[in-house]
Structures are given as C-alpha cells and as structure tokens.
Amino acid sequence: MTQQLSIFDVIVPPAIRRPVEPYGNVVQEESHETLRLPHPRIAWGKARIELHQHSDGLWMWATNFNLSGWGGGYRVGPKWGKFADTRDAALHHAVQEIKGRVAKRARETTDKERREVTVWAEGLL
Template identity: 50%
Template sequence: MQLGLFDTLRSKPIRLPLAPHGSVLHAASDPDFTFRLPHPRMVWDRAAIEVHRHEDGMWMWSASLADSEGSSYRVGPKWGKFAETREDALFFAVEELEARIGKKAGSDAALILKWLNALKDNPEAFK
C-alpha cells in the first residue's frame, strides 16, 4: 500500500484475529454510518461501506463489493477490523475496496474507484 502525504497523520488500523464465531450487527440493526454506491438495475449496491462504533469506543468497518466475484460482509467485531476514529475507519474501508478492485478494467471498476476517491479524506462524509 502506497502512503500519501496525509496518511502519516492517521493512526494505524487495529487488526485483531478473525473470530469465526464472533458477532456482527444483526439484520435488524443499522450501523452508525452506511455509504452506498447503488446499482442502477439490481437490488444490491455496487459497493457499500459500513462504519459502526464498538462498545469499547473503537470504530469498526466493513467493505462490500458486488462485481463478477462479489464479496460482502456485515460490520462487526468478528472481523477484527478496528480504527481509533470513524474517519480512519472509513479511510481503511476505502483502502480495502481499492485493493480488492486492484487493476480491474471496465466501467464498473472505474465508477467504484471514482466513488471511493470522493469518500476518501472527505470531511463532509459524515454529515
């Protein structure tokens, strides 16, 4: 991962071991913040990020992508992905999706990357 100029101002993500029987938010529970890039024809989103505050005060994130391979997961401590601030959690979720898209070509990948760049380091994202 290539660090940018302002990345040194961020705390590092806190990675705990995966807890196979750990918890995630239940379907009836909403995360504190959800960022979605809707799909124009399908019922699922092209990409989605969930950011939620854990009971210990740390922030967790999930990053979901609907492409030919598709990968989706619900935010929760099960995944061991924590950050000190909600802004850092969003940043790390964006980084995760960017890494998963990698160098994929196509209009969907370009659209998702454009959306991710708009979210990254955006102080207005949580308003």
C-alpha cells in the same frame, strides 16, 4: 505502478488488528453509517462501506461490492478484528480495502466498473 499518497495517508493512524473470531458477532441492527454506490438494477448497490462504533469506542468497518455479476463482502462486526481509533480512520481503511479488493478482480470486472468504484471510494475521504 506507483501509488500517489495524500496527506491523509501519512497522518491516518494504523488499523488496530485483533484476531478474527470465526464464530464472533456481526452487527445485527443498522450500522451507524452505510455509504452506498447505487446500482441501476441491483437493490444492494455496486459498492457499500459500513462504519460502526463498537461498545469499547473503537470504530469498525466492512466492505461489499457487486460488479459484472461478481462480488463479495461481509457485514460489519467485531468478529473480523478490524478496528480504528476514529470514524475517519475507519473510513480511510475501508476505502483502501475496497479499492484493493476491486483491483484484484481485474478478470471478473470491467475497467469502467473498477474505475467507478475507485473514484466513488476516494471521493468519500
């Protein structure tokens, strides 16, 4: 299957990867921005993207999803080594990440759920 790239995919700067720090910090307060796909019964939603600007000016992201009783995710923070130059670039990388993570869970989730998260995430760009 081929993937259609948007013009933004071509011009977005690559992610800045630093080594993961297993005992490093995550953001304890509210992240600068939290984008959610609500769930009809679960308080934390079907999907979430957190964006936060680090003290060095770079932007970090984190993703989370909960579908068909299965999910996964993590809290935004420098420990994960995921950085981008701008907020928009961080959002782009977060959207690509959550789409990839949900796609890998084809056995645990329904096509409808995966499509819903994908459409929501792509709509954030």
